[in-house]
Amino acid sequence: MPTSWNRLPQVRHARLIDWRDRDAALPVSATPVLAWGNGRSRGDVCLNDGGTLLLTGGMDRLIAFDRVSGVLECETGLTLGDALRFCMPQGWMLPVVPGTQFVTVGGAIANDVHGRNHHHAGNFGRHVLSIELARSTGERVRVGPDREPELFAATVGGLGLTGLMTHVRLQLVPVSNAFLLTENVAFRHLDEFWELDARLGSHWPYTVARIDGLARGSRLGRGVFLAGRHAPPQPAGVRLPLWRDASRSVPLDLPSWMLNRYSVRALNSMYRWVAGRRGRRLQHYQTALFPLDRVQDWNRLYGRSGFFSYQCVLPHASARDGIRTLLRRTAASGQGSFLATLKTFGELPSPGMLSFPRPGVTLALDFLNHGSRTQRLLSDLDDVVAGAGGALYPAKDARMSVTMFRRGFPQWERFAGFVDPAFSSTFWRRINP
Ligand SMILES: Cc1cc2nc3c(=O)[nH]c(=O)nc-3n(C[C@H](O)[C@H](O)[C@H](O)COP(=O)(O)OP(=O)(O)OC[C@H]3O[C@@H](n4cnc5c(N)ncnc54)[C@H](O)[C@@H]3O)c2cc1C
Secondary structure, three states: OOOOOOOOOOOOOOEEEEOOOOOOOOOOOOOOEEEEOOOOOOOOOOOOOOOEEEEHHHOOOEEEEEOOOOEEEEEOOOEHHHHHHHHHHHOEEOOOOOOOOOOEHHHHHHOOOOOOOHHHHOOHHHHEEEEEEEOOOOOEEEEEOOEOHHHHHHHOOOOOOOOEEEEEEEEOEEOOOOEEEEEEEEEOOHHHHHHHHHHHHOOOOEEEEEEOOOOOHHHOOOEEEEEEEEOOOOOOOOOOOOOOOOOEEOOOOOOHHHOOHHHHHHHHHHHHHHHHOOOEEEEEHHHHHOHHHHEEOHHHHHOOOOEEEEEEEEOHHHHHHHHHHHHHHHHHHOOOOOOEEEEEEOOOOOOOOOOOOOOEEEEEEEEEOOOHHHHHHHHHHHHHHHHOOOEEOHHHOOOOOHHHHHHHOOOHHHHHOOOOOOEOOHHHHHHOO
8 A cells, every 4th residue: 555654644545557658648647646656755746645646666668778878868757766776887876865765756856856966056947848747638748947937936835736757867977986985074063063064065066964953051952964975986996885775674663662862862872972983985866865765664663653754944044043053952842753853955946835945954854653742742833933934845745734834835836837637646636735
């Protein structure tokens, strides 16, 4: 049964259709329709309770690739991992990747995902040249920055609600090899993070910090700053590190008591000790950019009742105070997650009406589902985010309020005019009661 990555909420779909043929007509359905890429969203944007899901994973063909210009044309069910395995050996890289390669191209566009290089390259949608969209009217519309630009802006970051994206053209970026030069720097508290971010952000195109969401007092916000850039061509004779796909998987749902403040604290400390001691080195792009993918099904660590993700962005003016307050409240609740993420977004504008990234600082946290206790904490965090003029990321949300959504995405009414009437999702019905 298709779910979201966090397995929250648990819903029932009326119909699942394996969608493989990009030219097929959309189904005539009495219930609302939604595409499901690979269910790596953390909440309900990929769910459609009582409705129909079009499972696009089988619509995954590479259509054309121009080795000179780096333009890739592919179907939208192709995963970013498969796209990379194809283009990397030819010296081309996807310009933006999120923290997992198990995301489809359609999912990456519908959530207009960002990566560690947001301050350098913006979000995924900036590199989309065109999209073919199947609408329930039977029309096929080719949209892009210069063609039907309004429908393009609604579709990029449009949460799958403007129709089914069948195939797309993407602009890739050239790279010399499959490696990144990376540098890890441990920091003791938030002030050190701001200092490192200002100093390293401008000349490292990939940056992110993993922080200990349970640290308090003078250690509040301590963590490890991870910086990277594509490795230059290596002189003849230099041996690049060997890379092999050694992923492990979590074979069963762990009992939820195993993830408690003591085990999470120990894991956070261990990570800081190990990752903080690794200075500069060459890493294969899969190890550097997708470390979580090395443990398949890690969502099972959170047990059967699933977990909440919480990702916000705060404008620069309120970010320092806001992030401090969010971390204080999280640590005081004792529900802090394993390895929270802190990152400064860049200034490059997002093309989508509902795109989440914007200039400011983003904090991402995960919380085991302790029912009302967790809900109360998250509402408390909402007050801080709203007070700071921030927004929550729909791709990682299963509970934001209507008010929170409308405040965070002021173009929502304009966007609503482009929603295909046959399409809907659990998320969309929740924030449009
Ligand atoms: C470990 C992990 C790390 C992550 N790191 C990041 C990160 O660093 N940055 C970030 O931005 N996100 C991150 N995410 C979130 C993830 O990148 C997004 O949720 C992404 O959209 C999931 O893609 P998917 O293919 O699984 O799509 P789904 O989750 O299945 O669907 C997502 C949305 O795309 C729509 N959709 C999918 N295919 C189509 C199509 N063909 N036509 C129309 N609509 C379509 C769906 O309807 C839905 O609204 C992470 C998630 C995980 C699990």
